[in-house]
Amino acid sequence: MKEKLKWFIPLGSLMGLGLGIVVGLLTHATSSFVLRGLIPYAELAAKIWIVLLLVIALPLVVIHLFGSIMRLASTRLGGKLVFYGLLVHVILLTTCTLLSIIISYAITSDLNLKLLGFVASPFQTDDRSAVQHLINYLGIMQRTVAQLIVPVMVFVVLFSIGVFKVQRVKQRLVVLAKTWSQKIFSVVNLVFYMLPFAVACLTFVMVSKNGMSLGGIAGFYVLGVCGILVVAILFLFGVAHIAGGTSVLSFLRAIFPAQLVAFSTCSSLACLPALLVSARKLGVSSTTAGITIPFFVSFFRINLMVANPFSFFLLSSLYGLPVDATNLLSFIALMMVTSFASPGLPQMGNVYSLPVFLAAGIPLEGVLVLKALDAIPDVFKTILNVTEVGVVSSIIMRWDKEGSLSQQTNLSRVHSETSL
Numbered sequence: 001m002k003e004k005l006k007w008f009i010p011l012g013s014l015m016g017l018g019l020g021i022v023v024g025l026l027t028h029a030t031s032s033f034v035l036r037g038l039i040p041y042a043e044l045a046a047k048i049w050i051v052l053l054l055v056i057a058l059p060l061v062v063i064h065l066f067g068s069i070m071r072l073a074s075t076r077l078g079g080k081l082v083f084y085g086l087l088v089h090v091i092l093l094t095t096c097t098l099l100s101i102i103i104s105y106a107i108t109s110d111l112n113l114k115l116l117g118f119v120a121s122p123f124q125t126d127d128r129s130a131v132q133h134l135i136n137y138l139g140i141m142q143r144t145v146a147q148l149i150v151p152v153m154v155f156v157v158l159f160s161i162g163v164f165k166v167q168r169v170k171q172r173l174v175v176l177a178k179t180w181s182q183k184i185f186s187v188v189n190l191v192f193y194m195l196p197f198a199v200a201c202l203t204f205v206m207v208s209k210n211g212m213s214l215g216g217i218a219g220f221y222v223l224g225v226c227g228i229l230v231v232a233i234l235f236l237f238g239v240a241h242i243a244g245g246t247s248v249l250s251f252l253r254a255i256f257p258a259q260l261v262a263f264s265t266c267s268s269l270a271c272l273p274a275l276l277v278s279a280r281k282l283g284v285s286s287t288t289a290g291i292t293i294p295f296f297v298s299f300f301r302i303n304l305m306v307a308n309p310f311s312f313f314l315l316s317s318l319y320g321l322p323v324d325a326t327n328l329l330s331f332i333a334l335m336m337v338t339s340f341a342s343p344g345l346p347q348m349g350n351v352y353s354l355p356v357f358l359a360a361g362i363p364l365e366g367v368l369v370l371k372a373l374d375a376i377p378d379v380f381k382t383i384l385n386v387t388e389v390g391v392v393s394s395i396i397m398r399w400d401k402e403g404s405l406s407q408q409t410n411l412s413r414v415h416s417e418t419s420l
Helices: 002-030 033-073 080-108 130-163 167-192 195-210 213-242 248-265 269-281 286-299 302-318 325-339 348-359 364-371 375-399 412-417
Strands: none
Touching (some): 002 033, 002 213, 002 375, 033 130, 033 167, 033 195, 033 325, 033 348, 033 364, 080 213, 080 286, 080 325, 130 167, 130 325, 195 213, 195 364, 248 269, 269 286, 302 348, 302 364, 325 348, 348 364
């Protein structure tokens, strides 16, 4: 099923997007009474899918967050190499996030919505209709979930820290979390088979209202997010040269095979074998690579922190939402926590980021339409993840040239738990 979803999600999303655009343009151009009558039903269908996905995604994020904290808390007991790698990752994560925020704000602050002709307000329908009542009710459910996201995530963090030292309870909860994670993940996969239909409905509603302007916004999003990701990748090459002591050409030769795998699979986990080879080319000992690379690939999702600030600023501009420091910092903090709990599978980062957007007050309809355009950005996101793992490895190499640290560590427990 995972292999089918790997291709079905991007291709199905694009097909749904295309269908929604065609029908939406016909509605916008002809003002057909029949087609306009479909708008509230399309909006309702999309709303049901969004709420369903959100209800499933939130517990999945909670379970993965708990498991991630359990494993991360074991790193200090597990070995210095992983702890130092985690420290380097946090520094790179913070730096690249700041870089993304600066660029995103600069290119979206002067966005001319009037020129694009975009209208973000929902389509006007009869408030007395049963369909509209259902849409309003689902909107209330969505806002209720949004209010629960921050308290729930704070509770999970505190609860995880509290039970970490209670060995018997911790082991039972980790096994239980792993079991339920697999069950919920299977349900999420089934829900994703309805993604093309949901995207088609959302696109149909938006294009019916805005016409061709959505095409300009789509192009702006794809170019903008890809440009930011490329800047971050180039920045990491510079870090590898300065902090890792590796020439840019040598680093490129070492990491390029892993980047090719990232380009073809859009999965960080699929790049693990190639990254082990790249680490050896960078001079990392086989012992050190065997300890660090699986851990880094399992946890490091720098792409979420680099790409999503642009979506945040763009959607805030499109929907006329104010962006203040408190809301931005809350969004970044939640996204950073979520980045450690996201699996390295195609499109799964988008699922895990949905509650964060909702907590920030961003309408999920806009988020899903943008994420349907991620077939190209996903390639650069995975390349960014892979490149960062290589950079961290090159820096670790400078600290452990003789393998002295790796000889002092035993991460068998971490290895056994990274499958959660």
